[in-house]
Amino acid sequence: MIGLVVVSHSQKAAEGICEIAAQMGGKAPIEPAGGDDGEIGTDTTTIKNAIESADDGQGVVVLVDLGSAVMNAELAIEMGDTQAVIADAPVLEGALNAAVEATNDAATMDSVVEKAEDAREYHKVN
Amino acid sequence: MADADTQREAVLTAIDRVADRLEDERSYLTELDSAIGDADHGSNLSRGFRAAADEVADSDDDVGEIVKTIGVTLISKVGGASGPLYGGSIMSASQELDDGLTADTSIAFAEAYLQKVLDRGDARVGAKTMVDALTPAVHSYKKSIEVDDLPPLTAFAKAVEAAEAGVAFTVPLRAEKGRASFLGWRSVGHQDPGATSTLFIMEELLATAEQYLEGETDVDAAAPTEPEADPDEIDGGDA
Structure with missing residues (x-):
């Protein structure tokens, strides 16, 4: 199964987003990678470890929040041996979509990324 | 330049000077970062560079490997962007120093470092980031050596001047990248912390280069004659 990692500046936000996503996509491995040494921020090593935990051999899709989350996730992927990509999507809605897609037996890295990125088009007020 | 032992000593001196300087400037960098960022630039950098200096302090590796270790340590200890x-850019550019530290490899390192920062940060000149200090410095350094045929030390001094101008240039700009970009027009009028710390690092590299290269020039220029009384030259010779 494709694994998921949620990267946020806040450890609580990362964990909370994983909880919300897991409610819909219960089977998919989803790991939070939030905060930097307990402070607000992001950290390459934390993300790298989360990617390794989420991987069962089929690769990992990474959802990120702001700025340094993107850079640290890129670096974590470059420094690790796991096949992983960043989805260019809003972190909460993207994680939810990705988790639902990842539970499909036919899911691939591409399909999970695509579903996550569909969340860019969501409107909340018409 | 000098032999491998002297190169190693120079790099270790440089990282130690940088760590000391960033410790001294921690409050100032944090103050700059409080205005338009998340107020952690001073503490993150001083903690990271001190850890990097400690990590390599007793190393007997070649300079390329030492610089790579510095980058890897910064990645794990600095955090944030x-x-x-x-760290990531130093780690990546360090391969340019695998054959040692010369004028040519220092240009290659500087260019690779700049390119990695540009790629990673997706920034350009004028976005109010470290790129505004780094770009003119790297361009000036390369041109001084390759076009104007200036000695590396003179070229580096001019590069530091270019970085200074770049830091001043960030003040009136509106931020386009990083946390500061969320402030929009309120970011105008503040000096960019990343450009500032880039300048501080370069100033310490220059001070180290002066210590080593001026000594080398003096030794080369002065045939084995009587020792000079000038304390500066004696310091240079000792280095």
């Missing part, structure tokens, strides 16, 4: 921008 500065971890990947400083």
Whole structure:
């Protein structure tokens, strides 16, 4: 199964987003990678470890929040041996979509990324 | 330049000077970062560079490997955007120093470092980031050596001047990248912390280069004659 990692500046936000996503996509491995040494921020090593935990051999899709989350996730992927990509999507809605897609037996890295990125088009007020 | 032992000594001196300087400037960098960022630039950098200096202090590796270790340590200890921008770029550019530190490899290192920062941060000149200090410095350094045929030390001094101008240039700009970009027009009028720390690092590299290269020039220029009384030259010779 494709694994998921949620990267946020806040450890609580990362964990909370994983909880919300897991409610819909219960089977998919989803790991939070939030905060930097307990402070607000992001950290390459934390993300790298989360990617390794989420991987069962089929690769990992990474959802990120702001700025340094993107850079640290890129670096974590470059420094690790796991096949992983960043989805260019809003972190909460993207994680939810990705988790639902990842539970499909036919899911691939591409399909999970695509579903996550569909969340860019969501409107909340018409 | 000098032999491998002297190169190693120079790099270790440089990282130690940088760590000391960033410790001294921690409050100032944090103050700049409080205005338009998340107020952690001073503490993150001083903690990271001190850890990097400690990590390599007793190393007997060649300079390329030492610089790579510095980058890897910064990635794990700095955090935030500065971890990947400083540490990741140093780690990646360090391969340019695998054959040692010369005028040519220092240009290659500087260019590779700049390119990695540009790629990673997706920034350009004028976005109010470290790129505004780094770009003119790297361009000036390369041109001084390759076009104007200036000695590396003179070229580096001019590069530091270019970085200074770049830091001043960030003040009136509106931020386009990083946390400061969320402030929009309120970011105008503040000096960019990343450009500032880039300048501080370069100033310490220059001070180290003066210590080593001026000594070398003096030794080369002065045939084995009587020792000079000038304390500066004696310091240079000792280095």
